[in-house]
Amino acid sequence: MHELSIAASIVEAVTESAAPYPGARVKEVRLRVGALASVIEDSLQFCWQLATEDTPLTGSVLVINKLPVIVHCEACGVDAEIDGVQSFRCPRCGELAADLRQGRELEIESIELEDPEPAQPGAGAREQAEERI
């Protein structure tokens, strides 16, 4: 159960990446998670609210894009997606394939930021006008 540590690492990384956009609210965080990454989606979602509380990510949605395992088959000379994670065999020829090309990813793909409401120009302009009079 290391999903809380993972969630905390995501919050830290996103907070850092969102720093150049002051005041922006993080609406959504998209992850790429390989089938071999040993991360349980439900547990991560469960931890999300707790991990994001009192951070710029409060109320954000976590979207997890799951990636299947892809191996490179030497015999066929191609990359092939395997079904599940319990047998690393080329789906074309059935040979064991040790060369992993995808499946360990644990990445933040992108974040969606919502810019803060611009200051209401009406109010500001009126004040200035009154001062001038």
Place this chain on the structure above:
Amino acid sequence: MTTRIVELRRGILKKNDELAAGLRDRFTSAGVLVLNLVSSPGTGKTAFLERTLCELRGRGKHAAALVGDLETDNDARRLAASGAPVRQINTHGICHLDAEMVGKHLEGWEGVALAGLDYLFIENVGNLVCPSSYDLGERIRVVLLSVTEGEDKPLKYPGLFNSADAAVITKIDLAGPCGFDREVALRNINEVRPGIRVFETSAKTGAGMDEWLTYLAEQRTR
């Protein structure tokens, strides 16, 4: 209200990966072979390591161990009986070791200089899930499986088995009484990690230890 998408493409454990890469550089330049031992609780990591440390000492090699545990220092005390320097890492509830913990425990380790070591073993917290994501800067990740656990463990925990460089079957002296199906276990390991080197050992009888020690010596000179 305007929204914008910012592409990051950044590893979630980037910080750990960077620390681990730094450790790996240090280990390489010190000429010490570092192994990360992972298994479920009760597989016999400590007994296997105890035997390994004693055998290495008998062969005039310098080995040390960092031992991860949630709360106790029982394992460190057991391992220290081998005469090798041993340091405990208490994670206080965290289910895996990370590169930062390893780095911290290398500092101020009395009587231990990396450059004076041939081998450094890191015994991870007993867990077959979480340690797989955390690089500790090791060169070899060893997954252990005992004959008492059942032959299908590799299929239940493919993430960790697939990340290993070598596999050790422990308690092989109990294979008979446990009805351990060796062929099935070896096949399962090979299905999730094709071509992995497998050692069948007993810390109690010493079975398979010679082969394991030869492997360690070979890896050190690589």
